[in-house]
Amino acid sequence: MAALLEIAGASKSFGGVFAVADVDLAVEAGDIHCLIGPNGAGKSTLFKLVVGTYPPTAGRIVFKGTDITQAKSFARVAQGMSIKLQAPSVFKALTVRQNLHIALQDHVARHAIGTEEDRLLETLGLTSDAHRPAGLLSHGQQQWLEIGMALALRPVLLLLDEPTAGLSSDETYRTGELVKRLNAEGTTMLIVEHDMAFVRQIATGVTVLHLGRIFARGSIDEIVSDSRVAEIYLGTPHGQ
C-alpha cells in the first residue's frame, strides 16, 4: 500500500542555493516520524513544502495518493493535513474553551461543538482550565491548546514544528504522552524536533537531514548509534 505522505525528489532553492536537495521521504499511515538535523539542515523548508507555503523547485509531494505538489495550503488542509507551527498563536485574551470553539466552528456542526470541545479538553488535559484565559496558561499548556486547535480539523496527518521548544522536561514528557495518545487514536504525525529524549519517547522512525539532503534514516537506536550522525551535530548548539 502507498504511504500516506510521499515526498519524491523534492528540492527547494533560494536564489540558486539549495535549502532542500533531492529529498525522498515516505510517512506511512500510523507513523510518528521525526525529522531531525542540525541548524540550517532544511527541516523547516521541507515542512513548508509539505504544507504548501511554497512549491518545490523540483520533485513531487503525494498525499493520500493524490499529487498535491502545486496545491494551495487550504486544499491540503481540506484533504486532512493540519499543522502546528512553532510560534504559539492562541488567542490569549480568550478562554481555552473559546479558543477551541473558534478552531471547531468551521469544521463541526453547531450542535456538536460543545461535545467536541469537551472531548478535546479531556484529550489535552485542560478540562479544569477550560474557563481560564489562554494567556494565563503555562507555555506547555498553550502548546497543547494549539495542538488541540490543529486537531479540530480531525487531520489524518498532523505536522508539528518543534512542539517541545521552550518546555520544561516534565512538560516535554507530557507532550510526548499526548502525541502517543493522538497517534493511538489514528493520527499520523510528522514532527520536526531537536530534543532527542523526546524523539526516543515517541518516534516510530527517524530521518536525519543535513545540508538539505537525507543523511540517515532508521530507528532511534540506529540513529543515535551512528557515529556519522554524531559528527554532524558536533559543534552545533543542538549537539546531543
Ligand SMILES: Nc1ncnc2c1ncn2[C@@H]1O[C@H](COP(=O)(O)OP(=O)(O)OP(=O)(O)O)[C@@H](O)[C@H]1O
Ligand atoms: N526564505 C528563505 N530565503 C533564503 N534562504 C532560506 C530561506 N529559508 C531557508 N533558507 C536557508 O535554507 C537553509 C535551510 O534552512 P531551514 O530553516 O529549512 O533549516 P532548519 O533545519 O529548519 O534549521 P533550524 O533547525 O535552525 O530551524 C538555511 O541555509 C537557510 O538560511
